[in-house]
Amino acid sequence: MLYNGVDFKALYTDANGNGFFDLEDVTLSPYTDVEGPLDNLLAPIGAGTGTFTMALRFNAGATNDIQGDILTTTVTFTLNQDSSQ
Secondary structure (H helix, E strand, C coil): CCCCCCCHHCCCCCCCCCCCCCCCCCCCCCCCCCCCCCCCCCCCCCCCCCCCCCCCCHHHHHHCHCCCCCCCCCCCCCCCCCCCC
């Protein structure tokens, strides 16, 4: 995942210790920490509308038990002028 030329994949942390990076990881420290890797990102290049794209895939070790399961994800973005707000 690149953002303004920064490769965030290199910053991924298996926060829940299950052996792979998953959605639960971004709900845990360090991702939820003030000054964590998702805090104080660089300003977008240019003005206007930006696009957020997220790709998900099942773990290769998943069993057929997950067939028919549904995942609902809510992403909340908070934009501030600077980190003091």
